[in-house]
Amino acid sequence: xxxxxxxxxxLFFFCLDAxxxxxxxxxDLNLEGRWVGAYVPISNEHILxxxxxxxxxxxxxxxxxxxxxxxxxxxxxxxxxxxCKVQGASKGFKNxxxxxxxxxxxxxxxxxxxxxxxxxxIYRDLPEATHSFCTTDWKEKLPENGMETxxxxxxxxxxxxxxxxxxxxxxxxxxxxREAESLICKKLFCKPTRAISKSIKSEDVLxxxxxxxxxxxxxxxxxxxxxxxxxxxxxxxxxNKKQARTFTRNILGSFKYExxxxxxxxxxxxxxxxxxxxxxxxLD
Numbered sequence: 161x162x163x164x165x166x167x168x169x170x171l172f173f174f175c176l177d178a179x180x181x182x183x184x185x186x187x188d189l190n191l192e193g194r195w196v197g198a199y200v201p202i203s204n205e206h207i208l209x210x211x212x213x214x215x216x217x218x219x220x221x222x223x224x225x226x227x228x229x230x231x232x233x234x235x236x237x238x239x240x241x242x243x244c245k246v247q248g249a250s251k252g253f254k255n256x257x258x259x260x261x262x263x264x265x266x267x268x269x270x271x272x273x274x275x276x277x278x279x280x281x282i283y284r285d286l287p288e289a290t291h292s293f294c295t296t297d298w299k300e301k302l303p304e305n306g307m308e309t310x311x312x313x314x315x316x317x318x319x320x321x322x323x324x325x326x327x328x329x330x331x332x333x334x335x336x337x338r339e340a341e342s343l344i345c346k347k348l349f350c351k352p353t354r355a356i357s358k359s360i361k362s363e364d365v366l367x368x369x370x371x372x373x374x375x376x377x378x379x380x381x382x383x384x385x386x387x388x389x390x391x392x393x394x395x396x397x398x399x400n401k402k403q404a405r406t407f408t409r410n411i412l413g414s415f416k417y418e419x420x421x422x423x424x425x426x427x428x429x430x431x432x433x434x435x436x437x438x439x440x441x442x443l444d
Contacts, residue, residue: 166440175417177334184313184374184396185241185266191217194336195271196293196343197234197282207339208234208282215239223340235280241266246275265374268294270435281435285333285342291378291433292331294350302347307418314348314444321345324431327383329420330431345399349430350381354416371398374437375408380430385419387412389430409434 191210197219198205207222219235221228227249229232237244241263247257261275269289271282283293302310322329322345331350334342375395382388390412395404422426 166444185263187240188253189266190269191266191268191271193284194222194339195219195284195341197280199234200223200279200281205343207343208273212239213230219287226251227253228256236259237263242327244273244275246273246277246280248277260433264437265435270376272435272437284336287333287335289333290335292346293359293434294331294346294432301351301353302418307353311418314420315422317345317348321349324427327427329427329429331429349420350417350432352415353385353418354414371408372398372437372439373404374435375404376433377434378410378431378433379412380432381417381420383419383426383428385417387415387417393433407438411436 196205206303207287209220224230235246245258246261265272273280376393378391379387390409
């Protein structure tokens with residue numbers, strides 16, 4: 161039987177595969193400002209600033225990680241996104257070094273970069289956005305030993321983080337400079353308690369053959385703690401729309417969320433969005 165290993169990347173789930181054409185790279189965008197980046201497999205989300213200096217974009221850590229610390233440049237690229245460099249280091253920003261990287265997506269609210277050591281998905285919730293990215297890498301989930309703290313914090317943060325009509329809620333859209341508040345809210349209300357396994361075979365999800373695809377989609381977290389109401393807003397690659405929708409729906413089905421219960425009432429979150437990229441390789 162032919163094996164079809166699957167490499168996944170989300171603004172939901174991330175991968176380590178550099179392939180994917182430049183059709184998803186948009187030129188002449190104003191990328192300057194605060195963004196949130198998730199670097200896999202190193203760490204979870206971090207706040208960074210993108211600035212333009214002469215003929216380069218510089219991605220500077222505002223709140224860094226244990227390797228590339230606050231104030232250091234994480235990524236730099238020419239304005240055409242063809243000469244990409246990503247910076248790595250030992251713990252404490254010791255022995256820093258630069259490696260080549262590639263962009264697989266550049267848009268006004270989403271940038272995806274891949275290098276030899278890992279993958280970065282960088283996003284921002286724009287002021288005019290109707291939906292909010294709630295991101296995690298494919299193995300991140302709320303820790304069991306931290307659930308009691310999260311459940312105790314939810315009632316205090318409920319009105320601060322969510323705008324509700326009846327039992328239907330939306331994540332609030334935070335202005336630039338308040339990314340830390342946004343990350344806290346997303347951790348409290350839209351991170352999963354069960355995530356996808358480290359590896360997945362395509363035949364377990366859908367018989368699709370080989371190739372690269374990516375989709376952007378909206379969804380909601382239901383009152384029962386599942387991802388529902390999937391709608392594809394764009395897709396490119398090898399799959400047709402029906403295949404891409406079925407594939408995405410089945411992947412989302414592996415996630416489980418802690419239902420949002422406040423004062424005996426259970427709520428849903430309806431304005432969430434994600435981005436998914438995958439590569440399936442045929443092996444004889």
